[in-house]
Amino acid sequence: MSAxxxxxxxxxxxxxxxxxxxxxxxxxxxxxxAIALPVALVAVWWVLTANSTSFFWPPxxxxxxxxxxxxxxxxxxxxxxxxxxxxxxxxxxxxxxGVAMGIPIGLSPVLRxxxxxxxxxxxxxxxxxxxxxxxxxAGYTGSASKVITIALGCLWPVLLNTxxxxxxxxxxxxxxxxxxxxxxxxxxxxxxxxxxxxxxxAGARQALSIAVILMVISELFGANHGLGAxxxxxxxxxxxxxxxxxxxxxxLLGVALSAIFRIVEHFALAWYRGLRDADPGA
Amino acid sequence: xxxxxxxxxxGPPAAVPDRPLGSTVALDIRGLRKTxxxxxxxxEAIRDLTFTVxxxxxxxxxxxxxxxxxxxxxxxxxxLDPTGGEIRLEGSxxxxxxxxxxxxxxxxxxxxxxxxxxxxxVERPLIEKGMRRPERxxxxxxxxxxxxxxxxxxxxxxxxxxxxQQRVAIARxxxxxxxxxxxxxxxxxxxxxxxxxxEDLMRTLWRRLGVTVLFVTHDIDEAIYxxxxxxxxxxxxxxxxxxxxxDLPDDRDQLSTRSAPRFGELRAHVYRQIQQAKRGxxxxxxxxxxxxx
Numbered sequence: 001m002s003a004x005x006x007x008x009x010x011x012x013x014x015x016x017x018x019x020x021x022x023x024x025x026x027x028x029x030x031x032x033x034a035i036a037l038p039v040a041l042v043a044v045w046w047v048l049t050a051n052s053t054s055f056f057w058p059p060x061x062x063x064x065x066x067x068x069x070x071x072x073x074x075x076x077x078x079x080x081x082x083x084x085x086x087x088x089x090x091x092x093x094x095x096x097x098g099v100a101m102g103i104p105i106g107l108s109p110v111l112r113x114x115x116x117x118x119x120x121x122x123x124x125x126x127x128x129x130x131x132x133x134x135x136x137x138a139g140y141t142g143s144a145s146k147v148i149t150i151a152l153g154c155l156w157p158v159l160l161n162t163x164x165x166x167x168x169x170x171x172x173x174x175x176x177x178x179x180x181x182x183x184x185x186x187x188x189x190x191x192x193x194x195x196x197x198x199x200x201x202a203g204a205r206q207a208l209s210i211a212v213i214l215m216v217i218s219e220l221f222g223a224n225h226g227l228g229a230x231x232x233x234x235x236x237x238x239x240x241x242x243x244x245x246x247x248x249x250x251x252l253l254g255v256a257l258s259a260i261f262r263i264v265e266h267f268a269l270a271w272y273r274g275l276r277d278a279d280p281g282a
Numbered sequence: 283x284x285x286x287x288x289x290x291x292x293g294p295p296a297a298v299p300d301r302p303l304g305s306t307v308a309l310d311i312r313g314l315r316k317t318x319x320x321x322x323x324x325x326e327a328i329r330d331l332t333f334t335v336x337x338x339x340x341x342x343x344x345x346x347x348x349x350x351x352x353x354x355x356x357x358x359x360x361x362l363d364p365t366g367g368e369i370r371l372e373g374s375x376x377x378x379x380x381x382x383x384x385x386x387x388x389x390x391x392x393x394x395x396x397x398x399x400x401x402x403x404v405e406r407p408l409i410e411k412g413m414r415r416p417e418r419x420x421x422x423x424x425x426x427x428x429x430x431x432x433x434x435x436x437x438x439x440x441x442x443x444x445x446x447q448q449r450v451a452i453a454r455x456x457x458x459x460x461x462x463x464x465x466x467x468x469x470x471x472x473x474x475x476x477x478x479x480x481e482d483l484m485r486t487l488w489r490r491l492g493v494t495v496l497f498v499t500h501d502i503d504e505a506i507y508x509x510x511x512x513x514x515x516x517x518x519x520x521x522x523x524x525x526x527x528x529d530l531p532d533d534r535d536q537l538s539t540r541s542a543p544r545f546g547e548l549r550a551h552v553y554r555q556i557q558q559a560k561r562g563x564x565x566x567x568x569x570x571x572x573x574x575x
């Protein structure tokens with residue numbers, strides 16, 4: 001079919017190929033840049049500890065040798081997955097609650113005046129302080145107290161950012177929504193939530209690192225399972241290489257979570273990036 | 283029609299002495315007053331506005347900047363409560379945004395939802411109206427075609443130029459099938475060339491659809507070029523200085539209409555009114571000095 005226009009088709013194919021190759025190169029370049037520093041750091045670690053006889057700084061090679069036995073056995077089901085489950089439920093609970101509470105507070109000046117001092121107070125309390133208190137009510141050993149700890153710590157950045165984001169939604173957009181009689185539901189779903197989403201994402205990103213910290217801290221008190229508890233047990237049992245592997249796992253977990261977050265953000269906020277690129281003043 | 287008639291008989295007929303029982307009136311503004319109270323300061327924005335807009339008319343409202351044009355429009359759109367007087371759309375009193383009204387704002391960049399595509403922006407009000415999907419699709423396509431954006435449905439507003447974005451806002455308003463279309467300085471932020479195109483588009487759409495349009499602008503030429511009537515507003519606190527009938531032929535085009543002698547006369551007339559309005563303001567002596575210099 002395309003034979004009569006054969007002259008142009010290969011040319012456009014070539015252009016397409018060139019563009020694909022160029023973008024592939026760009027991705028490769030970025031990957032290289034992202035990996036360069038970690039590789040260098042690992043190399044430095046390897047060299048500095050290669051002949052180490054210090055008990056607390058074992059050679060990296062022996063840490064890596066201990067890695068598979070430490071983490072690829074039963075620990076995945078007894079420690080890693082339960083911890084990740086608690087992390088996910090606490091974090092998602094905080095995001096849902098924070099957004100659900102932040103929208104009415106952001107919309108109503110009265111509600112804002114009423115709740116703001118209280119919210120500031122709770123936000124100022126370092127979440128780890130609450131761990132023993134929550135444990136008193138929700139039990140030391142169960143998952144409940146840990147999920148609550150994570151959720152409570154993550155709630156504030158999400159909530160306060162949602163309030164700010166909702167307040168910042170453009171008034172002309174709200175007027176437009178009123179003029180065209182968008183229902184209450186549509187106004188919240190299609191205007192306020194979407195308009196506040198860049199700010200909500202900023203809060204959720206802060207909350208994510210807090211969640212990882214609290215996942216570990218919540219297991220330091222009276223827990224004998226979980227990622228954090230395992231690292232502490234290794235340390236107390238002088239299983240130093242194993243302790244180091246735990247720290248590496250936590251670091252890798254942080255990297256993986258932030259990568260997942262970025263992917264979600266990439267799609268949910270594509271419009272926001274476009275808007276910003278189109279109009280740097282926005 | 284019926285609702286307008288019955289409602290009108292409720293009021294005293296003396297209120298509209300110069301018209302037959304208003305079945306042809308789309309928009310009826312009586313004794314509109316708006317005073318802003320804030321921080322111990324009273325600002326009288328609109329003192330007394332009374333006018334009607336007939337069904338199918340294109341009326342331009344022109345006035346010096348700060349004449350309360352936007353206040354008037356926001357009151358009519360039901361976005362702002364007037365301090366006194368009343369606004370009736372098709373006979374029923376406006377207390378909130380009325381159903382049969384669509385608004386095109388000046389800030390096109392801020393009135394289109396940036397997270398929606400062009401098509402979704404036009405479609406959203408129709409979904410809210412409960413229009414069924416096949417009808418809706420057709421209405422959206424027709425409206426986008428009418429403003430010359432048939433191919434841009436999948437783009438996001440911020441991917442378009444300013445003039446195109448305002449076309450999207452117009453398409454959204456037109457697809458909504460309002461009985462009255464309010465436009466608040468819609469072309470103030472686009473370049474002159476685009477502006478001329480948009481003016482012609484507006485004339486074409488108005489003549490084709492028979493919609494009632496109230497077009498607020500600070501540009502005298504634009505008001506005369508577009509309107510059948512031009513309401514000249516005074517400086518704030520606002521009253522109507524004059525209701526000018528524009529007796530230009532219905533077929534207008536940028537070249538011949540704007541160079542017609544009658545256009546020049548009307549322009550000069552309105553211009554003088556507005557200059558007087560500006561000079562008439564007692565608390566701004568500097569404007570007189572500037573004119574001498």
